[in-house]
Amino acid sequence: MNSSHYAWVRVSSIKPWKLILPHYNQTAKISSMAYTIGHNNQSKSFIISSKKNVSDLRGAFPVRVIKKNLQYKIGPIVGILTTSGFKTFRGNRKNFIDIIQTGIKTGVLVYVFTPESIEQGSKTVKAHLYYPEQKKWDSVSMPLPDVVYNRIPTRREERLPIVQQTIQFLETEGIPFFNPHFFNKWSLYQWMGESHELAPILPDTAILERTRLQNLLKKYQMLYLKPIHGKAGIGFMKVQKKITYSI
Template sequence: MRKHYQIEIAENAKNLLYIPAEVQGNVKRIAYGTLAVELHGITHPKGKNILLISEDIAAKLRLPNLKTPLHLFLHEQTLYLGPLVGIFTSGFTPFPLRPIGERSLFFSKLLSVEKLVGAHAFIFGEEHIDWENGTIDGLFYLERGWQKITVPFPNVIYDRLPNRRSEKKVNNLNVKERLQKEYLIPWYNPGFFNKMDVYERLQQDPASAVYLPETHPFTSFSMIEKMLTNYGHVFIKPINGSLGFGIHQIIFDRESQAYFCRYRERDGENKLRKYQTLEALFKHVFKSRSLPHMLVQQGIHSLRVNKQTVDFRIHTNKDNEGNWQITAIAAKVASPGSVTTHINNGGMIKTMQEVFNSPEQEEEAVKKLKKACLTLSHALETYMEGIIGEIGFDMGIDRDGNVWLFEANSKPGRSIFKHPHLKAFDLLTRRLSLDFSIFLTEQTIINPEEVFK
């Protein structure tokens, strides 16, 4: 485990830097975020493993006295304190108790792990940046609640924009481009995945392709007819959809030669309608939808519990060594008549133990799902643009025991953590989402060509 050190600020001292006794090396410069000060550091005279810095130097660095231990990175006689992590988002409000509206609770829980991680982390948006002075009025979550503190530009930025609409705003795009190109700040988890894009890129990796159900952009009824002949049912999904909205299941019944469509109305009611032709089905169900923005996916005969479909949510995160870890795994059980297992569609979260009849069945399923998701994580990291630090996978297991990828999410939801037995996963995923910033910070200092290649 990487070590972090307590930082103490000496109020009645000038131009002073004592470095921890076990940190070996000549220090002529100290840096915090993107600010640095020329200063000769000496080993702590009492042999303590703390970093003591005088108040005047802390002020020049804009180093807040947060009582949070930090990592120290010594490279070419510069001692870097950090990481200082900026979490970029939008949707700020003028209310001090809920500065990011309904998401304030999520962010407060995310920032609460910074002492475990050994980092300073804050929330900011484009309106908090002072480009002229190279500082940000960051929102920190402290014991007294939310507090705005002016800090330097951070070592790394964690993208938590809430949706595609905010991601496409010109101001947010400009912030991202400028901080990456002008200040060489690594930006991780940028962008929402496009389902077709993910599918086409994963097809390039033989180890990942085995987990992919046949998927095509919508082009014609004949293509759907062919897939219905092969698989019995298909799913029609929005290419850029989320939370299960807009997903339709089309089933062909060979005995009656009829087509059935299962979907959820906008008012939340589940529907199952019968049509004699595919054309009639589309004319009625999809009359207000843009078919070129939909994809067609092979139907999988998934495992069932009490006649209800089950699929699985698995989270993967990169740790502070830059390695992929499985950080959460849970089952999702669809409500009766629902086309998806999503919670907003009435689905239920279950532990793996709750959905398998025996420990042996559970162990085998967990082993298969973990192997698949680690393989897919490495492939997405290779074939997708940007620095990816976390992924949420929606996976299925069919009745023959084969594992399938239904969807990969670059900004996974956290509804599974409402289950009382999944709280440990909640903490682990939050911790590792910041832990990865330690690895990125060190790489940016020592091997920047690897980060920005």
């Protein structure tokens, strides 16, 4: 039978990890239990303590502790995959911080990592953790995540051999991979068109070609042109029909 409760974990690259429990009477009860963490259920030793005051939680992350048989599973862990750059990693850091803070509220440990940070032999990751109180990032060796959220910034980077090798490695490990690749807008339109709920509300859409454009301009006063592989509004155009009068 499975059961779960919340705790806090303080991670470190040089010190033993610490598991902080809400109540003192829990420490003796579970201190002798085996712990696993990450997708590959990596065994991990913790210093077990209880929360005496708020200062005990400084630098610690809320996590769920799930009991299964004679083991405790710490997690889940979500890894945000991006690329290297700007001394550490690229991507929308504000968005990453929002995701991390949502994880803190729900007991999900979230970190950022890059293809270069994976140690495939030991199945660990040099992860980037964000500490909201100090408003700073720190790098810590972590187990592979239970789930990966793909945030590779561009299509060009997505095609890089090291990125493709990383995606293949994660898929081979059987790690759920959310947002697996960039989509093109025409494919999305076709997929949504197969939905009985969405099809009736989709705008009239077509691949651009001269005759089709002329026919649509006869039907509508205004059209929008969007690159199939574009993003963030780049290359977005509005075509508006103007009516002129002469006497």
